[in-house]
Amino acid sequence: MRRKTFFLVVVAIVVGVVAYKAASGQTDGEAAPIYGIKIPPGYRDWRMISIAHVGEPVNDLRVKLGNDLAIKAYREGTPFPDGAIIARLAYKAVTSEENNKVFRVAAEKQGLTPNQIEKLLAGSFVAGPATNVQFMVKDLRKYASTGGWGFAEFADGKPSGEAVHKTCFVCHAPAKARDFVFTRDSP
Amino acid sequence: MRRKTFFLVVVAIVVGVVAYKAASGQTDGEAAPIYGIKIPPGYRDWRMISIAHVGEPVNDLRVKLGNDLAIKAYREGTPFPDGAIIARLAYKAVTSEENNKVFRVAAEKQGLTPNQIEKLLAGSFVAGPATNVQFMVKDLRKYASTGGWGFAEFADGKPSGEAVHKTCFVCHAPAKARDFVFTRDSP
Numbered sequence: 112m113r114r115k116t117f118f119l120v121v122v123a124i125v126v127g128v129v130a131y132k133a134a135s136g137q138t139d140g141e142a143a144p145i146y147g148i149k150i151p152p153g154y155r156d157w158r159m160i161s162i163a164h165v166g167e168p169v170n171d172l173r174v175k176l177g178n179d180l181a182i183k184a185y186r187e188g189t190p191f192p193d194g195a196i197i198a199r200l201a202y203k204a205v206t207s208e209e210n211n212k213v214f215r216v217a218a219e220k221q222g223l224t225p226n227q228i229e230k231l232l233a234g235s236f237v238a239g240p241a242t243n244v245q246f247m248v249k250d251l252r253k254y255a256s257t258g259g260w261g262f263a264e265f266a267d268g269k270p271s272g273e274a275v276h277k278t279c280f281v282c283h284a285p286a287k288a289r290d291f292v293f294t295r296d297s298p
Numbered sequence: 299m300r301r302k303t304f305f306l307v308v309v310a311i312v313v314g315v316v317a318y319k320a321a322s323g324q325t326d327g328e329a330a331p332i333y334g335i336k337i338p339p340g341y342r343d344w345r346m347i348s349i350a351h352v353g354e355p356v357n358d359l360r361v362k363l364g365n366d367l368a369i370k371a372y373r374e375g376t377p378f379p380d381g382a383i384i385a386r387l388a389y390k391a392v393t394s395e396e397n398n399k400v401f402r403v404a405a406e407k408q409g410l411t412p413n414q415i416e417k418l419l420a421g422s423f424v425a426g427p428a429t430n431v432q433f434m435v436k437d438l439r440k441y442a443s444t445g446g447w448g449f450a451e452f453a454d455g456k457p458s459g460e461a462v463h464k465t466c467f468v469c470h471a472p473a474k475a476r477d478f479v480f481t482r483d484s485p
Contacts (some may be wrong), residue, residue: 155345155485158342158345159361161424162360162389162424163359163397163425164351164391166420166421167417167418167422169418202348202484210480214470217469227354227355230353231352232355234352234353234357238348264467285400293394293396293397297389298342
């Protein structure tokens with residue numbers, strides 16, 4: 112009977128921990144320094160806010176996704192509430208020979224000059240390998256000294272170092288008028 | 299009593315039509331020519347497949363979203379089933395002075411040369427106004443003559459003309475080995 116009780120207690124603890132993790136939105140991965148943020152589970156399935164391209168030498172294509180609280184705030188034009196998270200997924204911008212072959216044929220049909228076609232192809236990129244993922248997590252009390260936002264960056268599931276995380280808020284400070292968020296949502 | 303019966307019949311018809319529209323995934327908008335596809339309701343909330351940038355003179359940033367059937371096929375590496383829809387949302391690629399100001403400061407801190415910085419900023423774009431939205435709808439029987447896919451393009455909610463829709467399958471034909479879909483899904 113004692114062993115059975117012990118077993119039930121263990122099961123209860125395991126169930127409790129799993130439930131807590133699910134409720135707190137925490138995964139098992141390592142937390143990023145300074146803000147202590149872990150990779151939010153399921154972020155890859157979040158809805159799209161907008162997209163961008165950053166030039167050489169960064170040369171990445173990036174998409175911003177938002178959890179339900181972030182998307183709701185964007186669409187209703189209301190302040191980001193605690194719990195809102197914006198994810199920035201970045202991918203190496205790479206040339207797709209396959210796409211460019213099709214673009215070339217289409218461009219020739221449309222009467223573009225060879226120079227125009229070269230420019231079109233040179234400026235065309237698809238998303239290649241992922242470079243890193245960043246998160247902005249709203250928590251007014253926890254992150255009071257950084258505008259109510261915590262920041263985190265992960266590459267290949269591992270958090271970047273402290274030096275990187277010291278730069279996040281400095282760069283976002285100029286967007287204070289829009290709650291430190293640069294990205295506007297796309298239609 | 300007759301009038302009451304008539305009223306009930308009208309109500310039943312209205313309810314039936316609304317239910318049919320919801321079930322068939324059709325909106326009230328105008329159908330695009332040739333394939334007869336309407337804008338699928340809720341597509342803006344679909345999950346992200348990947349992103350890309352097409353160079354001048356098109357110069358757009360584009361994101362591919364997929365409905366649940368399309369995302370499932372991508373992730374499991376299984377054939378796209380009937381009902382799978384891929385959406386391509388395109389936005390004018392525009393320069394963000396606000397972003398570039400921040401990029402310039404960060405680039406200077408990182409020791410990039412003025413030439414490198416100009417190149418970085420000249421190649422950096424955010425998504426501006428929407429240009430148009432395209433859909434690929436899988437239906438093996440209905441679209442048997444075009445690889446099992448129907449195609450549609452809308453700008454500002456209105457379908458593009460027949461001439462545009464005649465070009466869709468021609469361009470997608472080279473991707474036959476991957477069921478006429480060019481875009482690979484991003485991690």
